[in-house]
Amino acid sequence: MAYLEVTDLTSGYGELQILWGVSLALERGQLTALVGSNGAGKTTLLRTIMGLTRPWHGKISFEGRDVTRLAAHAKADLGLILVPEGRQLFTAMSVYENLEMGAYTRRAMNNLKSNLERVYDLFPRLKERSGQKAGTLSGGEQQMLAVARGLMAEPRILMFDELSLGLAPVLVMSLFQVLRRLKTEGLTMLLVEQNVQLALAVSDYAFVLSEGRIGIQGQAAEVRKMDQVRRVYLGI
């Protein structure tokens, strides 16, 4: 049984259907990539898994438990954590306070101190800037903080929406190094990423979403070689 299993999921906004029967499975301890062109439904899928967008139909189960209808805060309690696109930091609060906000679940609050040490070890820059307002950080530092805040929640599955968007290559490299380290530590992750080459290089398994459906899936190294991926993005 997969760690997280999504079966025949449909959802959307108002009358606009975005997902058309998506099924995917995440294996424990693996880094899974979810790629697909603009408007394919990647963010909607993450939001629906997370409980931020209501599923219309289908099933989401986590560790064998049906969590389809759980609210987002209840899913966060279980350890499903999203690092959202555009970071969504509390910009008027300090770096430290943002990290505290990540640890608001009871489980994570008990381990606040050790988790803080862990994320400061992963991102020494955040330790140097712990008193600084999040809104005054550079784009790369803000993305580090968004990842760190997610880790403070003690995720069982950490999901990223557009990790590298808008960042300079050197910052992208350092964030992906952190991902590799988290992977060796056994964290289960789901990565939505516009840089397909990077996503497939770092991941174990990959799903390619196309117009609200999973078109291609397989070992990331295999998917990387497929010409169909180019076709999904470029149409022919």
Next chain:
Amino acid sequence: MTAQQAQDEIILSVRKVSKRFGGLQALCDVTFDLPRGQILGLIGPNGAGKTTLFNAINGIYPPEQGRVIFRGTDITGWQPYNVARLGMARTHQIVRPLNELTVLENVVAGACFGHEHHPLGQARVIASEVLAFVELAARHDALAGSLNVAQKKRLELARALAARPHLLLLDEVLAGLNPKEIDEMIRVVRQVREQGITILIIEHVMHALMSVSDRVIVLDYGEQIAAGTPAEVANNPRVIEAYLGDPELAERMMTSA
């Protein structure tokens, strides 16, 4: 003018158009010619400058450098309503119909601001014809605000067509449509071209765009990185890299400790 000459006529010529927003170079020396009767696709990753190029062409923003020549007239820096009077119409990515007016009234408004100066009565006749053409005639009396997404997209197209343009700029007319509605809309776009209207189209639904376009130009970070037939651009390494990322960067990441 012979048929061949009509075909060879360049209806729109964009010459080294540049536009900057603060520190961001949104468009850099974009240059292309659009022959009358063609469908030209405009693609590029998010933020590549596609809609900005539309805005520079139809006068929403004047370009800082470069020229826009439309039907032989230099329209650089013209106001959008004057560009419309010369026969250029556009649809917008975010549709904003006049919600309190009926569908027909919305299209009449489009007919009144095109390059033919019609009195209201004639504008109504044109609007009715266009509504029939986009298969929205049955809803002509409904308030525009009551339409669903697909109908609003058709209304947006109808409003632009009612201006009887020579050139139509389409900005993501397929966004938000389901696969069946996409096929229907593409059929309508082809019919528009058969009426002799030249089309410049931005679209993220790539298989649709590639199937409908005669030629495609590709923007990335405001720069034109490729131009050619759909098959040529889809196999162009620079285009593939713009969409899928840099394979060498990915290799470096995997080999570094």
